[in-house]
Amino acid sequence: MSRVLLADDDTAFRDALQTLLDDAGYEVTTAGNGLEAVSAALAATPAVIVSDVHMPILGGPDAVSMLRAIPRFCDVAVILMSGDDTAAGIAAERFLHKPFDPGVLLDALASLSERKRCGSASALPMSHDAACGVGETGMTSATANRQHQRVARAFELVAEQERRISGLERRGVETGLAIDLYEIMVCSVATLTRFEQITVDPVSSAPC
Known part of the structure; x- marks a missing residue:
C-alpha cells in the first residue's frame, strides 16, 4: 500500500x-x-x-x-x-x-x-463487479466505464471553473456570477456521482 x-x-x-x-x-x-x-x-x-x-x-x-x-x-x-x-x-x-x-x-x-x-x-479470486456488489441489475462494464468518464469530466470542468475564478480575482474582475456557476456545477457533480452509484447498484444504492 x-x-x-x-x-x-x-x-x-x-x-x-x-x-x-x-x-x-x-x-x-x-x-x-x-x-x-x-x-x-x-x-x-x-x-x-x-x-x-x-x-x-x-x-x-x-x-x-x-x-x-x-x-x-x-x-x-x-x-x-x-x-x-x-x-x-x-x-x-x-x-x-x-x-x-x-x-x-x-x-x-x-x-x-x-x-x-x-x-x-x-482471499479467493473475485471479479471486480462481485467485490463491489454489482449484480445482474447493475450496469455492464462498458456502460459503467462511460458513466465514470462522464463523472471524471464533470470534475475536470469544476476544477477549470475554480481556476477561472482565481484568475478573475487576480485581475480584480467581479466574480459573483462565476462563483454562482461554480456552486451549481459542484451540486451537479454531486448529483451525477449519486446517479452513478444508483445505476451501478440499483438494489442497494449504497457505497461499497
Missing part, C-alpha cells in the same frame, strides 16, 4: 505529513481541499486516502463518499483526521484526533498494508 492521497487545507501540516510519508517510502499525492482530492484520486488511484474532515469547497467525508460511488474506489481505505470529535458520517479504517503523534499515522498505514497483504493472500 505505497500510494497515498493526503488531503488537508493546512499547508504547513500537510507539508509536514508529506515529508514524513515521503521519508517512509510512500508515494504521496497531496490536495488542499475535497475537490482537489477527488480530482487527484481520479488521476492517481491511491491505495489509501488520508484526509482532514473539515476542508473548504468540499469536506473530506463528502469527497470520500463521491469517490466510493465510483466502482474502482468502492473499497478504498480511508484514514480521517480532525481537531474535533464530530462524527464524519462515513466508514473509515482509522480516525486520528489532531494533534497526533506522526508515528500513529505511520502505524495505521502499516497496519492497513499488512491487512491488505494478508487478505489478498487468503
Whole structure:
C-alpha cells in the first residue's frame, strides 16, 4: 500500500505529513481541499486516502463518499483526521484526533498494508463487479466505464471553473456570477456521482 492521497487545507501540516510519508517510502499525492482530492484520486488511484474532515469547497467525508460511488474506489481505505470529535458520517479504517503523534499515522498505514497483504493472500479470486456488489441489475462494464468518464469530466470542468475564478480575482474582475456557476456545477457533480452509484447498484444504492 505505497500510494497515498493526503488531503488537508493546512499547508504547513500537510507539508509536514508529506515529508514524513515521503521519508517512509510512500508515494504521496497531496490536495488542499475535497475537490482537489477527488480530482487527484481520479488521476492517481491511491491505495489509501488520508484526509482532514473539515476542508473548504468540499469536506473530506463528502469527497470520500463521491469517490466510493465510483466502482474502482468502492473499497478504498480511508484514514480521517480532525481537531474535533464530530462524527464524519462515513466508514473509515482509522480516525486520528489532531494533534497526533506522526508515528500513529505511520502505524495505521502499516497496519492497513499488512491487512491488505494478508487478505489478498487468503482471499479467493473475485471479479471486480462481485467485490463491489454489482449484480445482474447493475450496469455492464462498458456502460459503467462511460458513466465514470462522464463523472471524471464533470470534475475536470469544476476544477477549470475554480481556476477561472482565481484568475478573475487576480485581475480584480467581479466574480459573483462565476462563483454562482461554480456552486451549481459542484451540486451537479454531486448529483451525477449519486446517479452513478444508483445505476451501478440499483438494489442497494449504497457505497461499497
